[in-house]
Amino acid sequence: MxxxxxxxxxxxxxxxxxxxxxxxxxxxxxxxxxxxxxxxxxxxxxxxxxxxxxxxxxxxxxxxxxxxxxxxxxxxxxxxxxxxxxxxxxxxxxxxxxxxxxxxxxxxxxxxxxxxxxxxxxxxxxxxxxxxxxxxxxxxxxxxxxxxxxxxxxxxxxxxxxxxxxxxxxxxxxxxxxxxxxxxQEDMWRVLGGGVDFYSGEPVRDEFQQSETGAQAVPSIWFVLPPLIHAAAMMPTFTALWSGNAVMFEPRFDPVRVWRAVAAQRPHVMVITGDAMARPLIDAFDAEPVDASSLLVIASGAALLSQPVKNALLEKFPSTMVSDSIGSSETGFGGIGFAQKDDNPARGPRVQTGRGAVVVDADGRVVAPGDEGWLAKTGAVPLGYYKDPERTARLFKTVDGARIVVTDDRARAESDGSITLIGRGNMVINTGGEKVFPEEVEAVVKSHDHVYDAVVVGVPHERWGQQVAAVISASPGRSVDFDALRVHIRSHLAGYKVPKRIWVVESISRSPSGKPDYRWAKEYVAGRAADHAAD
Incomplete structure (x- = not known):
């Protein structure tokens, strides 16, 4: 093969x-x-x-x-x-x-x-x-x-x-x-290209199975919106081609053009990256609705969807399945979840694991259900980082004879076999000895009706070491009532996790893949007074 x-x-x-x-x-x-x-x-x-x-x-x-x-x-x-x-x-x-x-x-x-x-x-x-x-x-x-x-x-x-x-x-x-x-290439194909079935977890028979099966099936059209410079777009594109489907592209992400293309070309699958694409798409659809009944699946990868966005997608496209996948360049596919309405925004994203995704302790050994640890990947894993043996040795390990990659993501193993994501360990905010994961706070902040987008960072504090801070953008036509926002957050999270400093911006800077630009956020808050402050 x-x-x-x-x-x-x-x-x-x-x-x-x-x-x-x-x-x-x-x-x-x-x-x-x-x-x-x-x-x-x-x-x-x-x-x-x-x-x-x-x-x-x-x-x-x-x-x-x-x-x-x-x-x-x-x-x-x-x-x-x-x-x-x-x-x-x-x-x-x-x-x-x-x-x-x-x-x-x-x-x-x-x-x-x-x-x-x-x-x-x-x-x-x-x-x-x-x-x-x-x-x-x-x-x-x-x-x-x-x-x-x-x-x-x-x-x-x-x-x-x-x-x-x-x-x-x-x-x-x-x-x-x-x-x-x-x-x-074979390992990447196995974990993110259909070499292992995404839903059953079974390896395909051989390198011909995808094309042979595709040739016997009615082809579908996949509308891939993220840029091909990211695995979140490149691998779905190749997966579609290896199985006989067609792929649609737009040179730039323009939500209005996207929906017009949906109406004209009638794609069956839309690939997006998190809220960064989903929110503008929802806004554009509200402003100029089109016939989107062809869409069977809206699949998000690389950046997870917040609960309010999941709710909106399920309400506007009731016959469309909305999926959320975890993974990275270091792990490939790690698991998939399917959106449900009105989940607790503070619970954290939960996915059914796939292709060797596990939660491990500091020694790289799998934790018991209910315990927290580090999200890791076994089986087909990368060779390492190019020209960086030190970082390779730190993340890619051999445990009990098996090769494993241990990520910076904190996670909890659930009793039903799923994994709940907690946040990136290298972004954790230490405030008075308590650890706060930005993603957990972001999910709750973004669940408020008046908040369009948010990034959470730690800012220096003389007493606590760090304080939780947020950079937010308001929903169109709305202004932010800071007191109401704090009450909303406090109803879901402990008091030490509630942002003590808040800055309001026109828009949040994100990478082309939809991930928050934390470096931008830290530079922004370091140079100006907060729009709201509370101790």
């Missing part, structure tokens, strides 16, 4: 070549057409020196060309490196250098930032510029993508590929510098 991403894709091409694979606006490409263009690109990349193990950066928003680039790299057993297009030149230069990029493929709209970053990292040997509908910018020092691809041959490259070929995902997390998480 090869189990390289390109092999799995080619199996689908061979089984159903004339099916639509990708949809972007008015553009459609079939599996055969996508395969041929990826072959052309792979051949030309090989001519400029891309081969097994070569690191090829892709600084691209969602598009058909982005998928062509990824598939072409996997066909050569090269390693595509996701580059966050929101980064500034100095941040880009850090990732280019840390990831040892040899070649960079980027959309024209990022040309200025790319040029400034490349000036700081001369080790990037070649750059390839893709025209896009956002900006048709000249790129005199880059190879034009279409010209490069047009000269390529339509045949599949003769490269021996294996399940050991490297998959790498750069993740910034919530703190610290971006870091590359290294996986064997």
């Amino acid at each position: 090869a189990n390289n991403f390109a092999d799995l894709f080619e199996h689908s091409v061979d089984a159903m070549p004339d099916r639509v694979a990708l949809i972007q606006g008015d553009r459609r490409t079939t599996y055969r057409e996508l395969d041929i263009r990826a072959n052309r690109l792979a051949g030309r990349l090989a001519e400029i020196g891309v081969r097994r193990g070569t690191h090829v950066g892709f600084q691209m928003h969602n598009s058909i060309e982005t998928m062509e680039t990824l598939i072409a790299c996997f066909k050569l057993a090269a390693v595509p490196i996701n580059i966050n297009y929101r980064y500034e030149p100095t941040e880009l230069a850090y990732v280019y250098d840390n990831a040892d990029l040899d070649v960079l493929v980027y959309h024209a709209t990022y040309a200025d930032a790319v040029g400034a970053a490349l000036a700081l990292t001369p080790t990037v040997r070649r750059s390839i510029c893709v025209d896009d509908d956002l900006l048709d910018a000249p790129a005199p020092d880059a190879i034009p993508y279409e010209s490069l691809l047009a000269a390529g041959k339509p045949f599949r490259p003769a490269v021996q590929r294996t399940g050991d070929d490297l998959f790498m995902m750069y993740t910034g997390g919530t703190t610290g510098m971006p870091k590359g998480v290294m996986w064997r």
